[in-house]
Amino acid sequence: MSMDSTTSGTPTIQYHNINDQPVTAIVAVSVSTYQRNQRLCFGDLIPGEFPLAANPSIVLHATCSFFRQPANFPPDNELSISELAALDMCQKRAIFKPMGPEERQNLKQRCGGSWKLVLRFLLAGEACCRRERSQAIAGPGHSIAVTSNGVVYSFGSNSSGQLGQGTTEEEWRPRQIRSLQGIRIIQAAAGPGRTMLISDAGQVYAFGKDSFGEAEYGAQGTKMVTTPQLVESLKNIFVVQAAIGNFFTAVLSREGRVYTFSWGNDGRLGHQTEPSDVEPHPLLGALENIPVVQIAAGYCYLLALACQPSGMSVYSVGCGLGGKLGHGSRTDEKYPRLIEQFQLLNLQPMVVAAGAWHAAVVGRDGRVCTWGWGRYGCLGHGNEECESVPKVVEALSKVKAVNVATGDYTTFVVSDDGDVYSFGCGESASLGHYAAADDDVQGNRHANVLSPELVTSLKEVKERVVQISLTNSIYWNAHTFALTESGKLYAFGAGDKGQLGMELVNNQSERVHPERVDVDLRKQKDNCEDLRLGSDGQSPFMYMITFKKMFSAWLQLGVEFLAYSCDFLAEPPPK
Template identity: 80%
Template sequence: MQLICFATLCQGTCTFFRRPANFAPDFELSISELAALDMCQKRAIFKPMTGEERLALKQKCGGSWKLVLRYLLAGEACCRREKSQAIAGPGHSIAVTTAGAVYSFGSNSSGQLGHGTVEEEWRPRLIKSLQGVRIIQAAAGAGRTLLISDAGRVYAFGKDSFGEAEYGVQGSNLVTTPQPVESLKDIYVVQAAIGNFFTAVLSREGRVYTFSWGNDAKLGHQTEPNDLEPRPLLGLLENVPVVQIAAGYCYLLALACQPSGMSVYSVGCGLGGKLGHGSRTDERYPRLIEQFQALNLQPMVVAAGAWHAAVVGRDGRVCTWGWGRYGCLGHGNEECESAPKVVESLSQIKAVHVATGDYTTFVVSAGGDVYSFGCGESSSLGHSTAIEGQANSRKNLLSPELVTSLKSINERVVQISLTNSIYWNAHTFALTDSGNLYAFGAGDKGQLGTELVAQQNEGGNPERHVPERVDVDLS
């Protein structure tokens, strides 16, 4: 990211001198600082900020406009803000176009598709009630959906609670169309992440807020299980700008941008070593994962699966840790790792993106190739190889393997999203740089967005073994 930021800054400096500046001169700033400020003003998140808010962000980032620019670029890169995206939720799916329109399909028993009904949708359907609102981020959980607009507003629908004590529990009402979350109206939100017991949101200033899962101070505050008020995540991250958050089943990861570089913090349940601190103890407050310093790795993208986690470094290396069941860590075995460990079998590729689910992991290379490993159930790994003598069962992969079915589409994949839930058969999306969306895995509720003909396993659950294009244009 430092190299990208430097190249961007050089380009911005040249552009800066080709036309009149759109702000008053500041003779105390260097040329590079002026160019960085000019480029910051072009970012969607920075534009609506007041002068006071901008100076506060500058101070939080380390007192330099170049550091503010690095923070803004890092957030855009790892979260695909302002770009198309697809979310493979638990039983339902959300697709956001570059223009900010939203399509949803799949399970809808709680109204989580946002169409005003509780009927399933087997094809992508536009959420018409959002007309005039541009959405830049989406998050999907069990029976609920969150959308974030370019104005920083959060819209929620489905179950009317932000935390689930157990599967099947829901609030007293079902919300079947997107409604603004009033408790967040004074916070400019840029990203949301949904775990099983809690929901977290990230403000444009890089501050993390959480809902629920606080009756035992699991996330550092003492609240009721279904608390609807956002609580700031206290501790080490209070004065450190966060660019990305990722929620697992019972833990949260935060990618932070500091003057010294990028770092990852974790908080929540430590079973299986998924917090990455070399132990299996819980953490009530965010704690720095120190292993990346020992590995000399600068984290650039973080992913939190249900029970395991992964990071992509600036140099393209991939690290995984946590529960190793089914080989989801990619180290050739099923052992747990309580601290980040480099996936050596991926050493010959430069990774740019990683996605994690329920014991499954995907890695995207700079060239657009896709590798997967872990649990082969529901065909969600994208490999058509069946277990010998069991035509309807897919083998687990203990090490990364190239997803040849995606390579054959002759398009460059830029994002993978897969179901991150232990309660639903998994499905997977692959988004290409041309805006085409491909789906595979379980489709029992229509969450693939494609027709399924004679592709059922012995249990009667429809699934797609190889990727098929979804009829929706995200470009």
């Protein structure tokens, strides 16, 4: 940053031979060696006053020079104050704590060589994936709920043992998975007949069908696993997220590397994978050396949100039918390819969502983009046309979005004030637009919505919604979860298998109005919940929290530097 004093109407001030020098060279000077003179002023001001605001260039130069210098603080005396602050905040993140020195340095280099970039990478992942926080997953016919302290509940269809309860019986009420006691779960993914859970130690547990691909058809996975089992092939990879598509499964490591299983013969995903593969393969191509913070799986394609020094970006790979890869064509991509449209829109992606046939992104400025198949109005553009590149949803121009969720031709958007908007296919009453009074109006509650509409039924909850999850499968009737800030979970849509977590009466197969699910996901107070990403992708409280820890040392430095600065600024300008 530079400032030109001439443009502000103030006289040009020459620097007093300010040379960049170590902090110790500045603070080591004894304050008593400076003669306290009467402060001079410029212009017609009263002697004794010094208008810092009128001539900030000197202060700015000295301050920037000070913060750029090595701070001589452990653990690395060569780091500047800002880098130390970033490192201190990194050390508070759950996935960073267990990393060894070499692993941390490798992550630093992978992120761009700065601890500030590492912190941005970590916080971005937490923000878009709800790591370390309560969450609900509306899977195909079954549901998973995870509390903020890592306890897991499951309910719904259980024909393949996907509830992890040791049986194949349906559960109509949330039931804790007791076999996971002592293991803290931070992430969950639900696919057709299959569930994957990720622990805070980076271990992956899976149950249900035993295949990683083609889960809908049952071609593989005839063996059923009814209790959580550690995925042996992932034991040496610290996993932080999983995404289950129809033909494949993908996982994301804490270093931001993507691995996939079982893409199949007709659309190999960046490597020579067979449908029966149970070994993870690194995703090759453009993302090999770029850290990824979030992955999202559609029916036959994958999206990856990447974090680079230049900003956030989205890559896509897989089946291109309908234009859902976002490259302006409908061709397949065997290797990840950058979606360039976001640069043209001047939009920094912060959250990605992959529906079965369409995709969505929320930008840092709160804009929402959608693309892919537009059937039933799921893109929110007022029609059913396909879009082969991301297009801003103009109907949400007055809404600042913070999250988005996609399903089978259905889209939900959460605003910064907790309001929820939905559009697309109204089948199974999963859009939530119609209150209980309209239950008898079959046509209305199943109507498709071509443009975003406020979900007024969730306004009646009178709480801020922080997460929406909906079924992302073409073979199951959809249901939807809304999680509030206080940890209350509401459900609506299809419930014929118990996936809503409540009993249905009078031969009902769905709920139109959001109903409270009897499970406690209350919010726990911790660092993850308190931090908010600023406009530069970093926490605005980063320095405040760090300086509290280093208060004593910083106070001494600050006082000595202030005394030095004041004496320096008291001297008359050169003639």
